[in-house]
Amino acid sequence: MAKPVSQRGFARERVIEAALSLFAERGVNGTSLQMIADHLGVRKAAIYYQFHTKDDIVLAVLGPVFDDMARLVRIAESISSPDSRRDATISGFVELAVRHRRIGSLFYGDPAVIALVQAHQEFEEIADNLRELLVGGTHDIGTRVAIAMITAGVFGSTAEPHLQDVSDADLHRVLLDCAQSLLRSPRSAAAHLGG
Amino acid sequence: MAKPVSQRGFARERVIEAALSLFAERGVNGTSLQMIADHLGVRKAAIYYQFHTKDDIVLAVLGPVFDDMARLVRIAESISSPDSRRDATISGFVELAVRHRRIGSLFYGDPAVIALVQAHQEFEEIADNLRELLVGGTHDIGTRVAIAMITAGVFGSTAEPHLQDVSDADLHRVLLDCAQSLLRSPRSAAAHLGG
Numbered sequence: 001m002a003k004p005v006s007q008r009g010f011a012r013e014r015v016i017e018a019a020l021s022l023f024a025e026r027g028v029n030g031t032s033l034q035m036i037a038d039h040l041g042v043r044k045a046a047i048y049y050q051f052h053t054k055d056d057i058v059l060a061v062l063g064p065v066f067d068d069m070a071r072l073v074r075i076a077e078s079i080s081s082p083d084s085r086r087d088a089t090i091s092g093f094v095e096l097a098v099r100h101r102r103i104g105s106l107f108y109g110d111p112a113v114i115a116l117v118q119a120h121q122e123f124e125e126i127a128d129n130l131r132e133l134l135v136g137g138t139h140d141i142g143t144r145v146a147i148a149m150i151t152a153g154v155f156g157s158t159a160e161p162h163l164q165d166v167s168d169a170d171l172h173r174v175l176l177d178c179a180q181s182l183l184r185s186p187r188s189a190a191a192h193l194g195g
Numbered sequence: 196m197a198k199p200v201s202q203r204g205f206a207r208e209r210v211i212e213a214a215l216s217l218f219a220e221r222g223v224n225g226t227s228l229q230m231i232a233d234h235l236g237v238r239k240a241a242i243y244y245q246f247h248t249k250d251d252i253v254l255a256v257l258g259p260v261f262d263d264m265a266r267l268v269r270i271a272e273s274i275s276s277p278d279s280r281r282d283a284t285i286s287g288f289v290e291l292a293v294r295h296r297r298i299g300s301l302f303y304g305d306p307a308v309i310a311l312v313q314a315h316q317e318f319e320e321i322a323d324n325l326r327e328l329l330v331g332g333t334h335d336i337g338t339r340v341a342i343a344m345i346t347a348g349v350f351g352s353t354a355e356p357h358l359q360d361v362s363d364a365d366l367h368r369v370l371l372d373c374a375q376s377l378l379r380s381p382r383s384a385a386a387h388l389g390g
Contacts, residue, residue, distance in 0.1 A: 006388015027306040109323020109354070111222040133358070140363055145369035148358055152351020153344035159304070160343040162326070166336055175339035178377055 012050045012060070020102075026110035029056060051071055058116055059105045065100045065104060072096060073129045078083050082136055085110050089133040098172045101158040108159045150179045196370050209235060213232045215297075223253060223307035236316050240338075253311055255282055260295045267291060268324045284328040285374050289349055293367045296353040303354045345374045 018039045033054055033113040039042045042117065050165045053059045072092040079085040097104055134147045154175050157163060205345055213234045217226040219238040232239040246252045274280040292299055312318045329342045349370050352358060358366065 024306060025310070027222040027224040029222040029226075030307065035362055063309055109351075111219060111305070112225065115220070128205050140366050142369050142372075144358060145352055145361065145366060146373055148352040148355040149344075149348035149370065149373045152355065153348025156304075156347020156351050157340055157343040159346065163339060166340065171340060172336050173345065177337075178344045180374055181376055 015047055015050050016057060019054075020061065023058075023110070028054065028110050029080070044183065055116055058113060059120075061103055062113070062123070064118070065103060065123045066123050068096045068100070069130055070126045071135060073126060076133050077129075086136045086183065087180075089130070090150065090183060091176060092170060093130070093134070093151070094176045094179055097158050098168050098175065101168065102169075104155050106160045108155045112175060144185075146182050148183050153182075155178060200230060210242055210245050211252060211256060214249075215256065218253075218305070223249065223311075229297075250311055253308060254315075256298055257308070257312070257318070257379045260291070260298060262313060262320050263291050263295070264325055265321045267320050268321060268328060271328045272324075279376065280328065284325070285345065288325070288329070288346070289371045291369060291375055292349045292353050293363050293370065295364065295367075299350050299353045303350045339379045345377050348377075349374060 015036065018036050019031065021173050022035055024038060026035075031054065033047050033051075034044055035056075036054075040046075051060070053082040069138065072089065076085050076092065079088055117127065131147070131151075134150070135143060157175060210231065213231050214226065217230055217234060221230075226249065228242050228246075229239055231249075231252075235241075235278050246255070267284065267297050271284040271287065274283055312322065326342065326346075329345070330338060352370060353366065
C-alpha cells in the first residue's frame with residue numbers, strides 16, 4: 001500500500017532534483033514521470049501530487065530563469081542611453097547565465113525545452129525583448145551574429161563540462177570580458193558586410 | 196505483406212532525412228525507429244534493412260562531421276608555429292561548423308548525442324585533440340573560457356533559428372571575425388586572473 005501522508009509531503013524539490021538528473025542524462029523527451037518516480041523509489045502518485053505533467057516540472061525549473069530575465073528587461077528598458085542600455089543588458093545577461101549555471105547546462109539545446117518555451121507566449125516575449133535589447137535596434141548581420149555568438153557562447157560555456165572546475169566568479173569575469181569584446185569589434189566588421 | 200524488393204532499395208538518405216526532422220522536433224531520445232518508419236509510411240523492417248539501431252542513424256549523421264574534424268586536426272598539427280596553428284584551427288573550425296550548419300543545429304546540446312559521442316572513443320579523441328589545438332597548451336582560465344565561448348558560440352550561432360536568413364558566406368565571415376577577436380582579447384584578460 002502507498003503511504004499517503006508521507007507521499008503528500010514528498011518534497012517538490014526532490015522531484016525537481018530527480019527530474020534534472022534524468023533530463024541531463026536522457027533529455028526531457030527521453031524522461032517519463034514513471035522514470036522520475038522510479039528514480040526516487042516512490043509511486044507515480046507521489047509525483048502527480050506535486051506535478052500533473054512532465055512539462056509542469058520543466059516549467060517549475062524554467063520559471064525562475066525567465067523571472068530574472070523579465071526583471072533584467074525591465075531594468076534595461078528604463079535606461080535611456082542606447083549604449084548604456086546594451087552594456088547593462090549584456091552585463092545582466094552574463095550574471096543571470098552564471099547564476100543559473102546548472103539549469104543552463106541541463107537545458108541548453110534540448111528540443112523539448114525549446115518547444116515548450118515557444119508554446120508559452122510569456123516566455124517567448126521575454127526572450128524576444130531580451131534579444132531586442134541586445135541587438136539594440138540595428139539589424140545588420142554583423143551585430144545579429146555577434147549577439148547570437150554572445151548568447152550561445154555564454155549559455156554554452158556555463159554548460160561546458162570541461163569548465164566545471166572554474167568558479168562562478170572567474171567564469172562571470174571572463175564571460176563578461178568576452179561578451180564586451182564581441183560587442184565592440186564585430187560592429188565595425190558589420191559595416192563592410194551587406195546586410 | 197511487405198514489399199521486400201522496394202524496401203531493400205529504400206534509400207538510406209530518406210531514412211536519415213526523416214530521422215533528422217524527428218530529432219529536431221523531439222530530440223534523439225524522444226524519437227523511436229517506429230516513429231521514423233511511421234513518418235516515412237513504411238514498415239519498421241524497411242528501416243532495419245539500413246540501420247539496426249537508432250544510434251546507427253545518429254552515427255551515420257555525425258560521421259562526416261567528425262571526419263572533417265579529424266582532417267582539421269591533422270592539418271593543424273602539422274603547423275609548427277603555435278600562433279599559426281591556432282589561427283588555422285579556429286579558421287577550419289568555423290568553416291566546418293558553417294558547412295555542417297544543419298546538423299549542428301539539430302544536435303547541439305542533445306544529451307543523447309553527447310552521451311553517444313562520449314561512448315565512442317574515436318569521437319572523444321578527435322574532440323579532445325581539437326580542443327587541445329584551440330587551447331594551445333595554455334591552461335589559464337581566461338583562454339579556456341574564451342575557447343568554450345568560441346566553440347559554443349560558433350555551433351550555437353549556426354543553430355540559431357533567428358539567423359536562418361543569413362547566408363553561409365556572411366555567417367562564416369562574421370563568426371570568424373568574432374572568434375579571432377575573442378582569441379586576441381581574453382588572453383590578456385587571462386593574465387590578471389588567478390588560475
